[in-house]
Amino acid sequence: MESHLSQLYDAIVIGSGITGGWAAKELTERGLRTLVLEAGGPVDPATDYVEHVQPWQLPFRGWGDRALLNRTQAVQQQCYACDEWSGKFFVNDLENPYTTPDDKPFAWIRGRQVGGRSIMWGRQVYRWSDLDFEANARDGHGVDWPIRYRDLAPWYDHVERFIGVCGQAEGLAQLPDSIFLPPMALNCVEAAARERLHAAFGGERVLTIGRAAILTRDHGGRKACHYCGPCERGCITGSYFSSLSATLPAARATGRLTLRPYSVVSAVLRDPVTGRASGVRVIDAQSLEVREFRTRLVFVCASALESARLLLLSGIGQDSGELGHNLMDHHMGAGARATMPGFEDHVTFGDRPNGIYIPRYRNVNDAHPDFVRGYAFQGGAGRGGWDRSLPGFGAGFKHALLHERGPWGLSFYGFGECLPRHDNQVELDASLTDRWGIPALRISCTYGDNERAQRKDMQVTAAEMLEASGAVDIQPYDDEALPGLVIHEMGTARMGRDPSTSVVNGWNQVWDTPNVYVTDGACMASSANQNPSLTYMALTARAAAHAVEAMKRREL
Amino acid sequence: MSRGSGAAITRLLDAFPVTPYLLSVPPAERIMRRRDLLRLLGATTALPLLPGRGDIVQLGRALHAGLRQNADLQLLTADQAALVTLLAEMVIPRTDTPGASDVGVTAFIDHLLAEWFQPDEVQPLLAGLAAIDTRARLDYGSSLVELPEPDRVSLLTSIDDRKGAADSAEAAFARIKSLTVYGYFTSERVMTEVTREPIIPGRFDGCVRM
Numbered sequence: 001m002e003s004h005l006s007q008l009y010d011a012i013v014i015g016s017g018i019t020g021g022w023a024a025k026e027l028t029e030r031g032l033r034t035l036v037l038e039a040g041g042p043v044d045p046a047t048d049y050v051e052h053v054q055p056w057q058l059p060f061r062g063w064g065d066r067a068l069l070n071r072t073q074a075v076q077q078q079c080y081a082c083d084e085w086s087g088k089f090f091v092n093d094l095e096n097p098y099t100t101p102d103d104k105p106f107a108w109i110r111g112r113q114v115g116g117r118s119i120m121w122g123r124q125v126y127r128w129s130d131l132d133f134e135a136n137a138r139d140g141h142g143v144d145w146p147i148r149y150r151d152l153a154p155w156y157d158h159v160e161r162f163i164g165v166c167g168q169a170e171g172l173a174q175l176p177d178s179i180f181l182p183p184m185a186l187n188c189v190e191a192a193a194r195e196r197l198h199a200a201f202g203g204e205r206v207l208t209i210g211r212a213a214i215l216t217r218d219h220g221g222r223k224a225c226h227y228c229g230p231c232e233r234g235c236i237t238g239s240y241f242s243s244l245s246a247t248l249p250a251a252r253a254t255g256r257l258t259l260r261p262y263s264v265v266s267a268v269l270r271d272p273v274t275g276r277a278s279g280v281r282v283i284d285a286q287s288l289e290v291r292e293f294r295t296r297l298v299f300v301c302a303s304a305l306e307s308a309r310l311l312l313l314s315g316i317g318q319d320s321g322e323l324g325h326n327l328m329d330h331h332m333g334a335g336a337r338a339t340m341p342g343f344e345d346h347v348t349f350g351d352r353p354n355g356i357y358i359p360r361y362r363n364v365n366d367a368h369p370d371f372v373r374g375y376a377f378q379g380g381a382g383r384g385g386w387d388r389s390l391p392g393f394g395a396g397f398k399h400a401l402l403h404e405r406g407p408w409g410l411s412f413y414g415f416g417e418c419l420p421r422h423d424n425q426v427e428l429d430a431s432l433t434d435r436w437g438i439p440a441l442r443i444s445c446t447y448g449d450n451e452r453a454q455r456k457d458m459q460v461t462a463a464e465m466l467e468a469s470g471a472v473d474i475q476p477y478d479d480e481a482l483p484g485l486v487i488h489e490m491g492t493a494r495m496g497r498d499p500s501t502s503v504v505n506g507w508n509q510v511w512d513t514p515n516v517y518v519t520d521g522a523c524m525a526s527s528a529n530q531n532p533s534l535t536y537m538a539l540t541a542r543a544a545a546h547a548v549e550a551m552k553r554r555e556l
Numbered sequence: 557m558s559r560g561s562g563a564a565i566t567r568l569l570d571a572f573p574v575t576p577y578l579l580s581v582p583p584a585e586r587i588m589r590r591r592d593l594l595r596l597l598g599a600t601t602a603l604p605l606l607p608g609r610g611d612i613v614q615l616g617r618a619l620h621a622g623l624r625q626n627a628d629l630q631l632l633t634a635d636q637a638a639l640v641t642l643l644a645e646m647v648i649p650r651t652d653t654p655g656a657s658d659v660g661v662t663a664f665i666d667h668l669l670a671e672w673f674q675p676d677e678v679q680p681l682l683a684g685l686a687a688i689d690t691r692a693r694l695d696y697g698s699s700l701v702e703l704p705e706p707d708r709v710s711l712l713t714s715i716d717d718r719k720g721a722a723d724s725a726e727a728a729f730a731r732i733k734s735l736t737v738y739g740y741f742t743s744e745r746v747m748t749e750v751t752r753e754p755i756i757p758g759r760f761d762g763c764v765r766m
Contacts, residue, residue: 057744185761226757226758349757402653
């Protein structure tokens with residue numbers, strides 16, 4: 001196919017999600033004329049955001065068009081957020097196929113639109129500590145991170161000042177405090193559990209309010225949260241952080257941003273003589289027209305699996321044999337739930353889009369005999385309304401649903417670290433192409449023995465803590481979710497100190513093509529147990545500053 | 557992190573397996589149902605005129621409301637719709653606030669049965685509905701719609717909150733009950749006039765005395 005005349009940009013960013021938005025902001029603010037290529041279409045908050053649409057305004061009252069979902073979003077609908085409101089923010093699985101071995105199912109949850117998955121992300125943000133950055137070196141799994149907390153701390157500051165993070169400072173070494181906006185409130189039961197856990201475990205096990213990229217007061221031109229609840233449907237006041245509400249507008253304000261939706265990148269073009277990327281090839285998602293754009297710098301921010309796929313297609317970053325390997329997701333869903341007596345006279349007002357957090361306590365100051373690394377809990381307390389099941393019918397039944405509430409439940413839901421393993425991997429599947437003719441991925445990923453050992457311990461210690469909280473009817477559970485469903489996939493172009501065992505260096509530059517930076521989840525050398533987006537954003541901002549300085553020094 | 561309607565959706569979805577389905581109602585059957593509807597209309601208009609039977613007046617109201625909704629039935633026959641309307645109104649009767657039949661619960665259930673449920677879920681439910689009526693005839697001597705209210709309450713009490721096979725009276729009532737509750741509390745009228753939860757609360761308070 002014929003290429004159009006090339007256009008030259010200082011930088012090209014592939015993807016407009018949480019890291020692409022940060023790359024766009026940082027590169028344009030540092031003076032680069034930057035082209036952002038987004039595979040999906042534009043999103044207009046005024047018409048596309050639906051957080052205030054009520055169930056009766058939808059054909060299926062929120063249950064979705066089941067037949068259509070089963071046909072076109074069989075994978076995507078496994079994500080809680082892919083419903084009758086937000087399903088449009090998730091891809092059509094028929095257009096975006098992938099394969100897995102039959103015995104290794106993987107749920108690849110994807111959003112292709114301007115803003116990517118930052119529109120419907122979980123918004124939980126936690127710093128890593130050196131407990132995490134030193135983990136690979138300490139126990140020998142994976143390769144050592146070339147960076148430590150001190151390298152990233154100023155970039156965590158930089159990101160947090162911009163995005164706005166609500167939370168409570170706790171002074172924990174394993175979970176450094178962010179620069180916080182005021183915390184959201186714990187409810188009565190959570191506050192009681194916090195105090196009782198403190199009494200039982202001292203500072204070792206701490207229940208704190210979730211740390212979230214949601215504004216609890218006006219910040220940076222965006223409005224404070226109004227507690228309507230379902231952030232994953234969008235937010236017309238921009239109260240939670242997304243590329244669309246914050247970084248892309250900042251980039252646009254520089255006058256140096258060109259944003260091109262419907263631009264499916266099929267290859268990063270590498271000049272074999274210079275060993276540098278010279279541009280990218282794009283397929284127009286609507287017309288299927290192919291064209292190329294030239295550039296001096298490429299930021300690959302397409303999401304961990306898409307970025308690995310693109311590098312595999314481009315023949316970039318393959319020297320170590322690690323590209324596509326060491327895929328990790330967190331593992332979630334083991335813990336315990338219980339009933340909390342004593343607060344029957346109290347309810348909450350408003351829909352807090354946030355829960356509680358119990359930071360990691362395993363393998364912090366001692367060594368657990370059964371597993372390495374650790375896990376944290378999310379969850380919270382609440383009581384059922386009309387949606388609870390009750391025996392009976394008639395006027396009394398109606399009165400109970402309208403005017404009474406169910407018992408308070410309290411649940412601790414675990415999120416654990418996954419170890420990097422070479423055999424958890426993605427590769428190109430020559431037998432299958434997507435809607436745009438690009439080879440699909442074959443994903444092969446399982447959880448291992450260390451994760452299973454953590455899950456057992458999650459149930460035990462969650463139950464211990466519920467008991468210490470004064471809860472009754474304690475029920476441990478293990479609702480194992482498929483790999484992928486935590487939607488924290490990462491590790492497929494890992495960072496390292498040695499080009500023979502890693503794909504990118506300590507500045508996120510691909511070893512063999514240094515003007516290509518990979519700054520999304522692909523670069524992660526380990527997974528820690530914290531939600532990773534904050535770390536991706538900090539790494540992206542740091543890499544962008546490095547790239548601009550390197551260009552000024554004429555190293556790129 | 558529970559959220560009223562979201563939690564309800566999750567709970568209900570959990571109850572149903574997710575597999576592809578095909579369902580359409582042939583136009584010929586729809587015409588048949590309109591005939592059924594006319595027959596039902598003829599049979600029920602006299603009921604409210606009977607003196608001294610408060611529950612019958614109530615029943616008449618429910619059936620009338622049902623008939624208004626049933627003009628565009630997608631899947632249920634008029635008889636089935638009348639039964640669903642009666643059951644829904646018994647689950648959530650009109651009191652000082654609207655009842656199930658005031659807010660179109662039958663039409664909501666019919667819509668879901670036609671376009672959301674799969675055939676292998678619909679058929680057992682319809683069989684279970686028929687089983688409820690059969691039980692009324694066997695145990696109380698007449699169809700459910702014609703039973704005096706105490707007998708209807710007695711019958712439903714005997715099948716409420718009990719497990720049964722997919723096509724049992726117990727399973728049908730459980731499903732009609734949960735659909736009634738969901739359809740009622742997610743209806744425009746109930747959300748805007750009865751529960752009136754603010755769409756934009758503006759603040760979060762974690763500990764409010766009831």
